[in-house]
Amino acid sequence: MTVRVRFAPSPTGYPHIGNIRTVVFNWLFARQQNGKLILRIEDTDRSRYVADALKVIEDSLSWLGLDWDEGLKRDGGYGPYVQSQRLHIYREKAEELIAKGLAYRCNCSPDRLEEVREAMRARGETPMYDGRCRIKAAGEVPAEELHVIRLKVPHEGTTTFHDLLRGDISFENALIDDQVLLKSDRYPTYHLAVVVDDHMMGITHVLRGDDWIPSTPKRIQLYQAFGWTPPIYIHVPLVLGPDGKKLGKRHGATSVDEFRRQGYLPDALFNFLALLGWAPGEGDEQEIFTRQELIEKFNVHRINLSPAVFSYDKLDWMNGAYIRQMDxxxxxxxxxxxxxxxxxxxxxxxxxxxxxxxxxxxxxxxxxxxxxxxxxxxxxxxQEIKMLPAEAFVPKKMTAEESIRAIRETQRLLSGLVQFTAEEMEGPMRELAKELGLKAGQLFGIVRNAVTGKEVSPPLFGSLQAVGRERTLRRLEQAEQVLLASIESGEV
RNA sequence: GCCCCCAUCGUCUAGUCUGGUCUAGGACACAGGCCUUUCAAGCCUGGUACAUGGGUUCAAAUCCCGUUGGGGGCACCA
The missing domain is CATH 1.10.8.70 (Glutamate-tRNA synthetase, class I, anticodon-binding domain 1)
Structure with missing residues (x-):
């Protein structure tokens, strides 16, 4: 059996790093099993639709190298892969369930539903639909009238499903709501669409966040109503923010696109994400992996069960490690x-x-x-720099006059160089420090602060070369002026 | 409130299935040191964890139950 997994985002926002980690697992699983990754768009919520979300989703996945085999813009014979183009299918399936007596039309108003739930909450019960329309005779709510279609979930017994990682998970049927399948705008809800599509698209494994566990029994009930076999469920733990809460918009820059703009490398982010909630184990203590290694070593059974906090510190380290090994x-x-x-x-x-x-x-x-x-x-x-204050040009145990002398000698030395390169200046500058009776660090510090305008910079001589002779000399001159002015005003 | 999931250093984790080799290993971060023109990088050293109570057993981080803690879910959103 060919493994077929899917990623099914809804274009209601930009893909954030928590969801993307789940895509990474799906991708790794598909690649390793020689299976297919399907990208399906779940755009059944018209009120939350974000116009450019689709493009950002595509770009984010592509940037991270998470290519898909079928789906959006890649026909694999199971399309269309955009749910708004499959509305007739969902409507037909919903009607089919009504005909079988497993679903019913409901015309309760949103206000009434809210009242019912509120009353139940007040009584300490799980808020759910009270079933008022469930007991109505067929045809009592006319198909022409504004209504929703609900699934008729049995009140007795339990619904159990198997999770590959956690084993059997059971829920009391009495606590499962009569889920809306088709909304009053005739669009399907997630519950209906996902079951119909996963089945029709031949999805074999559903790898998704474990925040979906509580709604899975609804899904199982639907599979049973249709007489279909559910896929294998693999619920993966959530990614948490530093505050220990589910990672989301509230945590700031969490969209993939922001990571790109902040200067993270796709390979580093991918590597980091793969290790968030999964580890090769068996004594393997490697941290940096190529994609190929990850594909080979990945094992769904080794995905952790507990949620993982997203660590920017470790990502920063890993990104730096990737940068260092670049050409x-x-x-x-x-x-x-x-x-x-x-x-x-x-x-x-x-x-x-x-x-x-x-x-x-x-x-x-x-x-x-x-x-x-x-x-x-x-x-x-x-760009031009802002001169540092005079103190920055007077190292410890030195006077302003000594600094001025050091600057003038440096200017003389640098103007005389045949080639203004790091290699040419390093030796003579060290000599100069010796002649002036200064430690290399003292002299170099003055020059660094004067020419870069910073107390921390890349290696000095390369920096000077990059700035160029003319501007280096000019900045040294300016530093000297700062020192002279401070002597006059008696500051130093 | 109800339901569900989870539980090893601050964080990510190895070890848990197949109890002993674990005085619990690695990585990030942190502290100290070396190197050094600053900062990095690199190298060395250090501290810090099996949530808790009860079982089972010759032996439990590893198996069982309770407790506590954390997270998630309870829409005509996905």
Whole structure:
């Protein structure tokens, strides 16, 4: 039997990282089993429809490398894969259940339903439909009138389903609501559509968040009403925010697109997500895996049962690890859009700028946790800096006069270099420190603070080379002016 | 309120099925050190966990029950 799994988002928002982790599991399972991943769009809620959600869903999945075999834009013979294009099927199936006496029309008003639920809540009972229309004679609620169709769930007995990871899970039928199958706008609810589609599309395994467990018995009741065999259920634990609650919009930047914009690499995010709630085990202590390794090692039976908190710290570390192992040219290509977005370089990159960019890459590579980190790390190369206050140019155990002398000697040295490169300047600068009776760190610190405008920067000489001789000398000059002014005003 | 799921370091986890090799292993984060022009990276060292009570057993992180704690669900949303 070919494994067929699906991811069925609804275009009511942008895919967030919790749902995507579940897609990662589905994808891994499908790839490993040589099965198919189907992407189906569940757009049956017209009131919450978000116009560009579909495109963002597609882009997010593609960006993460989560390709699907069938579904949206990829026909596999089971289409259409967009539920709003299958309305006639759901209507037909709902009517079929009415004909079999397993469903009924209900014209209770939303207000009345709310009253009923409220009263039950007040009595400490599980709020559900009281079945007023369930006992009406066939035809009492005319098909032409505004109404919904509900499933007639038995009041006696229990409904049990098997979860691959947790074993049998049972629910009292008396606590299962007479679920609405077809809404008054003639669109199906999730419950009807998902059962009909999963069955008709030959879905073999349903891997989804365990927040769906409580509604699964409704699904089972429907399968029984239709006389179909349910798929194998694999409920995976939820992804929690740092506060221990189900990860969602309230946790801020959780959409896949935001991770992209923040400078996370798709491979790193994928690797991280795969390890959230799953581990290879058997003594395997590896953390960084290629996709191929993940596909080979993945095992649904090893998915954890308890929810996992999403750790930005660990993701940052992993992203940094991926960045460090990148080829410099590849990293440069990834970095350029971030420089452009920050307005540091034009989108049409002048060729004379390329050597500078190439020079910068090895300087920042091991310092980046995210691609976006490159902006604060290198902005001084592309734009004018704000001079630091005089104190920044006077290291401990030094006077302003000594600093001025150090700056002047540095200027002299740098102006005299034949080639303004990191290799050319390092030796002489170390010599200079010695001559001035300074530690290398003291002299370099002054220069760093003057030229980069920061106390933390990439390696100094490469930074100077990137800034260029002319601007380096000018900034040193400005630092000197700051020092002179402070001496005059008696600050230092 | 009712129903369901879950329970090893702060976090992600290995170990649990097939009790002994676990004075509980790894990773992230944290602390200290080395390296060092800053910051990183790298290397070394350190602290921190089997929720709790009762069983079963020669022996329990591992099996059973209760308790507690956490999470989720109870729509004409998915």
């Amino acid at each position: 410099p040219q590849e990293l440069l290509d990834c970095l350029i859009p971030f420089w452009v977005d920050a307005g540091l370089i034009p989108s049409e990159i002048p060729t004379e700028l390329l050597p500078t960019l190439r020079l910068l890459v090895p300087l920042v590579q091991e310092r980046l946790k995210t691609l976006r980190d490159v902006i604060p790390l290198t902005d001084f190369v592309f």
